[in-house]
Amino acid sequence: MTPGRPFLQIPGPTLVPDRVTRAMSQPMIDHRGPKFAALLREILNGLKKLFKSASGQIVLFPGSGTGGWESCVVNTLSPGDLVLGCVNGYFSDLFCRTAKLHGIEVETLELPYGLGIPADQIEQRLRADSGRRIKAVLVVHNETSTGVTTDVAAIRQAMERASHPALLLVDVVSSLGCIDLRFDDWKLDVALAAPQKGLMMPPGMAILAVSERALQANESAKCGRAFWDWRPVLENNAAGQFPYTPATALLFGMSESLKMIFEEGLENVFNRHARLAEACRRATQAMNLKLFPRNPAEYSNTLTAVSMPDEYDADGFINHMLRRFDLSLGKGLGKARGKLFRIGHLGSLNELELLGALAAVEMALFSFGVKLPLGAGLSAAEAYLLESAPNLPST
């Protein structure tokens, strides 16, 4: 038993604010009744605002981000279709594998872990596809395994320069509600997410925004689908219902979480994430540690992936941290296994909470034997948070 606030500093699930927890503990309501219809309408409108989409449709499922991949693939593609799968980490690899498991031919554009997806390489490949065989480009906006954000707007521009009709299917699991994301402006065809990151909710849902073109693709897509089919959900949603018993408690939570995000202001939420991320990066660099992502322009604002110095075992450090401070950090995944630790700073988090986590990282590294100037990290983060503080309204 550790007294006080638990520190869950993995890049999702994040801590669930009390307001969301309380909302989820309301008594159940009839999921075919008018109260439910009103709740659903409000959530769908809120999610559209969150995705910055007036033209897209929202499709919700009980599930997780992994289910979101599957729903995205089976609703837009047919076995034998060719897609360009961009792989720059563990999650983008799994997204592509989901497509392969459904009989899709995936040509991978593989980048070393730590890099974003270069739009010019996508343009080149699409230009070379004179027969227009490539049906879709699969990309992860924020690769949570490496702390790298890809410039998705640039990818859409590259596709336009190549005048290629492929769909743009994007995993926004760890960017939605944290990093700027513009479904309409970037002409995304599918953006799929999950609620346990920027939405500050417990896991348990898949959230998709789908474009008109994606809905057209759904009509001819031949992948087998039943539960993950968008059509029955959209048809039932129009009448304020779902084609099955929905996850009502999670929807109560989602309604509250959307309220909290819009009360703070979406752009303020992005700015808060950006400030906390920069403070975290400055702290880790002041501890003489190296950031895992290679290009500063691609640093993620939802998590910081830190390379463990060669002579130390990253997973051993993470276990030491948990034992000493009951603070969880993200482990290295896939090819980055054992090489790094990931500090999540997304969702419901403020400056002092981040400083608490950074103090723990610094103390745990020091007591694990890593040579660092104790206090330098915390001090760098404090200095940055002071100098970048937004002006308070005068009283």
Ligand SMILES: Cc1ncc(COP(=O)(O)O)c(C=O)c1O
């Ligand atoms: C970018 C990204 N995509 C997909 C997933 C998979 O989501 P889930 O674990 O909810 O199935 C994750 C999980 O962390 C993720 O970070």
